[in-house]
Amino acid sequence: MQGKQEVMWPRLVANKILKKRLGSSNFVADFPNTTETMLETPSLHQESRSLNTLFNDQKATHKYKVFVSTWNIGGIAPPEDLNMEDWLDTRANSCDIYVLGFQEVVPLSAGNVLGSESSRISMKWNSLIRAALNKKISTPDLQKVYPVEDPNTIERSSAPQNFRCIISKQMVGILVSVWIRNDLRQYIRYPSVSCVGCGIMGCLGNKGSVSVRFCLHETSFCFVCSHLASGGKEGDERHRNADASEILSRTCFPRGPSLDLPRKILDHEYVN
Numbered sequence: 585m586q587g588k589q590e591v592m593w594p595r596l597v598a599n600k601i602l603k604k605r606l607g608s609s610n611f612v613a614d615f616p617n618t619t620e621t622m623l624e625t626p627s628l629h630q631e632s633r634s635l636n637t638l639f640n641d642q643k644a645t646h647k648y649k650v651f652v653s654t655w656n657i658g659g660i661a662p663p664e665d666l667n668m669e670d671w672l673d674t675r676a677n678s679c680d681i682y683v684l685g686f687q688e689v690v691p692l693s694a695g696n697v698l699g700s701e702s703s704r705i706s707m708k709w710n711s712l713i714r715a716a717l718n719k720k721i722s723t724p725d726l727q728k729v730y731p732v733e734d735p736n737t738i739e740r741s742s743a744p745q746n747f748r749c750i751i752s753k754q755m756v757g758i759l760v761s762v763w764i765r766n767d768l769r770q771y772i773r774y775p776s777v778s779c780v781g782c783g784i785m786g787c788l789g790n791k792g793s794v795s796v797r798f799c800l801h802e803t804s805f806c807f808v809c810s811h812l813a814s815g816g817k818e819g820d821e822r823h824r825n826a827d828a829s830e831i832l833s834r835t836c837f838p839r840g841p842s843l844d845l846p847r848k849i850l851d852h853e854y855v856n
Contacts, residue, residue: 611777611796612703612710612752646801648768651679652856654809659691659757662708668716680768682747683796683856684713685809686759706754710761717747717763751796753777760794760809773799774845778835782812782827793831797852804845806852808835 651672669675672682689705750772751762764772774797781792793810810831812824835849846852 610753611775612706613750613775614748648680648800649678650681650683650856652683652685652807654685654687656687656811657689659688661705662712666712668712669719672713672716674716674719680765681800682713682717682761682763683807684761684763685794685807686757686761687809687811688757689754689759690757703754706752706759706761709759710749710752713761713763714747714749750798751775751777753779753794753796755779755781755792755794756790758792758794758809758811760796760807762796762798762807768800771801774838774840776837778837780831780834782830791827793835795831795835795837795849797837797846799845803854804852805854805856806837806846806849807856808849 653671655671673679686709689709746766747763748766748769749761749763750769751760753760760777762775776797778795778797779792780795781790791811791813793808795806795808797804797806799805808831810828812827813820832849837845837847839845839847849855
């Protein structure tokens, strides 16, 4: 019994450290009042005004292109002149939403795992992403984008679109950054994050996942960026599978003001 208590004690301490550092649902976005704006309950006037548009919106099928990619940085800070256009394929200007996951944006040292979280590195990566996504498009490229024929559908126009960050969350070396076309922001609701640490003592954030969710129109999206233990020795694969199961079990999102939003990863309509 005494041995079991000795094992549990450091894990409890580590859990408290992790929860204190991660917070409940804190994340960074371009809009100062993003959470309040996107979580607010519509007024009666807004509800009555939107009945017809809601009915039409439910009948319509909106087609969007989503770019999803991950990159293990290896703990190396990005150079100031890093060009991300080739990775993001921005020259085609073909995507409406970008979901970018990074692993090891900082070296996984004891100081970074146990120390206070720094936003400096995530700000640097987000600055590079912003520069790539919002770079002015040349005239020949604009000619490849066709105008919308149906005014009732929400599609990209022939004008270049600005992209804005709706969610940016870092847990130690894991960073997730979600960007949308600015004209889609009004259709985004309930952005949220959930972090799970599976690293040292089974709970610290040097390994684990950062999951993000939001609703676009009436569809719920969930994206998971994980960084699990490497290795090809006997038992390593079983360890990774156990951590993946732990992430599915422990990831949990708020229910929302109407208590009807999906809470678990696989409850969402679109999961990646």
